[in-house]
Amino acid sequence: MGGPARRRVVDEGFVQRLSAVADVVPGVLEDFESPSARRVLADVDVLVTGWGCPPLTAQVVAGAPHLRAVVHTAGSVRSHVTSAVWERGIAVSSAAAANAVPVAEYTLAVVLLAGKRVLASAEAYRRARDHAATVVSDAGGNYGSTVGVLSASLVGRRVVHLLRPHDVRVLLHDPYVPDAAVRALGAEPVGLAELFERSDVLTVHTPLLPETRGLVDAALLARMRDGATLVNTARGAVVDAEALTAELLSGRLHAVLDVTDPEPLPAQHPLWQCPNVLLTPHVAGSAGNELRRLTDCAAGEVERFAAGRPFAHPVTRAAMERSA
Incomplete structure (x- = not known):
């Protein structure tokens, strides 16, 4: 996710919930192209994304051989979930319902x-x-x-x-x-x-x-x-x-x-x-303490995935064709 999204949604409570069910890589990726980012992608099973996430192109997906799920801390996944994600069978979840x-x-x-x-x-x-x-x-x-x-x-x-x-x-x-x-x-x-x-x-x-x-x-x-x-x-x-x-x-x-x-x-x-x-300046969506609802939703999805259960808020390729 981009820097502004990181500052808005990644707090200590969110990281603690993720850490209880997964090994969390320290820091937040803002790109997929740097050598350090490629090293991280080579090992990840789940990618938690947010506003400003770059597209998951075929090249990026190929560099993440273990990637099985993308959990988005915001609404639309259109800007970063590409056909390469669907073709690999990677599961996708979104906090659109929370937003x-x-x-x-x-x-x-x-x-x-x-x-x-x-x-x-x-x-x-x-x-x-x-x-x-x-x-x-x-x-x-x-x-x-x-x-x-x-x-x-x-x-x-x-x-x-x-x-x-x-x-x-x-x-x-x-x-x-x-x-x-x-x-x-x-x-x-x-x-x-x-x-x-x-x-x-x-x-x-x-x-x-x-x-x-x-x-x-x-x-x-x-x-x-x-x-x-x-x-x-x-x-x-x-x-x-x-x-x-x-x-x-x-x-x-x-x-x-x-x-x-x-x-x-x-x-x-x-x-x-x-x-x-x-x-009004696009204020209807999540802001302030409402952002916690988004991270609670995303953390819950990671917990479900870690427990082998299906997502509560899955995004499918067919549904994305008619949604934001």
């Missing part, structure tokens, strides 16, 4: 705030501070409102689960999930166009794949109700940035954007000054 927890919690919070029109009310309150007592909350509320969830990803499924105690109607669109399975999750299955037409708040959880780049385009955004809110905690490029900017600057829609395209936006981009947009 989904804070993203879903953040999403729940902003969905409910959006339904209450909190951002608009706060802005009106600020502007009218000289006569604040006269400010009355704008129309809004969550009782009986409709929340649309785009994609039954790990985060999307958890968002549906977290919405269950609330008095909202939940719609879900995912072309890979049968209607019966969507209903079992606690949501109403709908088509893509209907999702955008009916949602008061629509939250995007689609992984960025070649076929999903720009999926949320001008035509779909135009189907959203006046005053509806788009929440994006997935990837900025899933949404047509130009089309979304036009809708937001018109004042017709609201948005909570934890991700953008590009990320961050240029300093002079108009969305920085757009009052109906909340921009």
Whole structure:
């Protein structure tokens, strides 16, 4: 993993848990090419990876003849798990499920705030501070409102689960999930166009794949109700940035954007000054003490592997084709 990842996730407790079931090589590799790295790779059975891990190319895999498992302390393994890993039959695990927890919690919070029109009310309150007592909350509320969830990803499924105690109607669109399975999750299955037409708040959880780049385009955004809110905690490029900017600057829609395209936006981009947009710096994912959840997940996977048990959170080649 890269230096920043090492400083964020490798603490004494993590190393102690690994050391209880394995011989842990001192230090952290930041590359696979140096002589010292090649010496380490020649002996390892399990490679624990993190953000900034270089690709496990065919050459790297060939230099690690004993490698049997890759345990990732973050979500996506797309940047470093290559076809060479699958062809060798190396097992792969990811902490994506652990990272989904804070993203879903953040999403729940902003969905409910959006339904209450909190951002608009706060802005009106600020502007009218000289006569604040006269400010009355704008129309809004969550009782009986409709929340649309785009994609039954790990985060999307958890968002549906977290919405269950609330008095909202939940719609879900995912072309890979049968209607019966969507209903079992606690949501109403709908088509893509209907999702955008009916949602008061629509939250995007689609992984960025070649076929999903720009999926949320001008035509779909135009189907959203006046005053509806788009929440994006997935990837900025899933949404047509130009089309979304036009809708937001018109004042017709609201948005909570934890991700953008590009990320961050240029300093002079108009969305920085757009009052109906909340921009956050990719904070929905694991941060602070939430990183411990990632390392606990990874340590648990190494413990399972050492005990001869299957991973609790395996990643398969087929699944990776449709996931982040």
